[in-house]
Amino acid sequence: MKKIILLLLIIFISSCCKxxxxxxxxxxxxTVVQGQIVTSNGKPLANIPIEFRHNSSRPYNSSIRRIKKATTDKNGYYNMEFFIESDELALKRKVILS
Incomplete structure (x- = not known):
């Protein structure tokens, strides 16, 4: 039983990729992503961290590729330039505001 649990643990750990x-x-x-982060009143938000990443999940395998990070300037603007891999083009992407 311990061997089975150990084997499953090894498979689980090795299937996750970051x-x-x-x-x-x-x-x-x-690819260029740029914009401005503002409040509902239009006031710019400074020093907001932004992360662009690709998450893929398949049976017995998942991966996270952190593609680019940026922080808004004093006027709330950010700019990121990065390369999107061809297998990531058809998938949804999400900008994460940390």
Whole structure:
């Protein structure tokens, strides 16, 4: 029984994959995401961390690729340039405000 639990634990740990590509600089075929974060009254929000990532979930396998991070400037603006991999183009993406 202990061997089965250990085997399942090893499979579970090895099936999760996390990639952090936030430090990579895009030099060609870049995707640009830019905008401004404001309150409902239109007041800009400064120093808001933003993360762009791709989550994929398949049976017995899941992965998270952290693609780019940014922080809004004093006027609430942010700009991110990064490369989207071809297998990520058809999937939904979500911007995470931390």
């Amino acid at each position: 990639e952090d590509d936030t430090a990579l600089v895009c030099i060609s075929d870049c």
